[in-house]
Amino acid sequence: MWLGVLLMVLGVVVLVVGMVATWKPLFDADAVVAADGREHVVSLPAGEERGLWLREGEPATCTAVDADGDAVRFERPGGEYTVNEWRASNRFGTGAGDVVLTCDSPVPGTEVRISALPGVATVIVAMLLSCGIGIALGLGGLVLLVVTLVRRSRT
Numbered sequence: 099m100w101l102g103v104l105l106m107v108l109g110v111v112v113l114v115v116g117m118v119a120t121w122k123p124l125f126d127a128d129a130v131v132a133a134d135g136r137e138h139v140v141s142l143p144a145g146e147e148r149g150l151w152l153r154e155g156e157p158a159t160c161t162a163v164d165a166d167g168d169a170v171r172f173e174r175p176g177g178e179y180t181v182n183e184w185r186a187s188n189r190f191g192t193g194a195g196d197v198v199l200t201c202d203s204p205v206p207g208t209e210v211r212i213s214a215l216p217g218v219a220t221v222i223v224a225m226l227l228s229c230g231i232g233i234a235l236g237l238g239g240l241v242l243l244v245v246t247l248v249r250r251s252r253t
Contacts, residue, residue: 099246105239109232116228120221125181127151127213133158133203140212144195149175149215151184156208160201164193177218189215 128148131138133156142148144165150172152158162170172188179186201210 099243099250102239102241102243102246105242106236107239109234109236109239111232112235113228113232116224116232120216120224120228127211129212130209131199131201131212133160133201133205133208133210135200135202138199138201140197140199142192142195142197142212144192146192147189147215148192148212149179149186150188150190151179151181151211151213152187153183153209154185156203156205158187158201158203158208158210160188160199160210162190162197162199165196166194168193170197175215179215184211186215 128142129138129140131140150160160172162172164170170190170193172190175186175189177186199210199212201208
């Protein structure tokens, strides 16, 4: 009986942990910099992809140079991403790591957020895995619990 309960609890834990692990990177910012026309050095992991996020109604144009002195190429994010009030405007490769970012905006006080930008396939696979494993464990635990209780009631 307790094994069934344990499996159901484990199913819920796997489901919650999987969802948190999938979506948490979107909520963690590597940096938030002012779009004030000045250079800002942002420490980023080398060889990864990041996104530039802007608030609605606060446009900004940015340029960047990586740690090797190479210009960073910005591209469209390949989808629509919105997290809280932030909307993904561009994606870029971090190159050698640290990036010198310069952003400007006609709106005073505009900020630019730099954070992970997950691929759609990665999110879908991670969600399917966590849901599938969580549901399988939960249902397995429920079946085990019901079978155990039915057998006990017959004796």
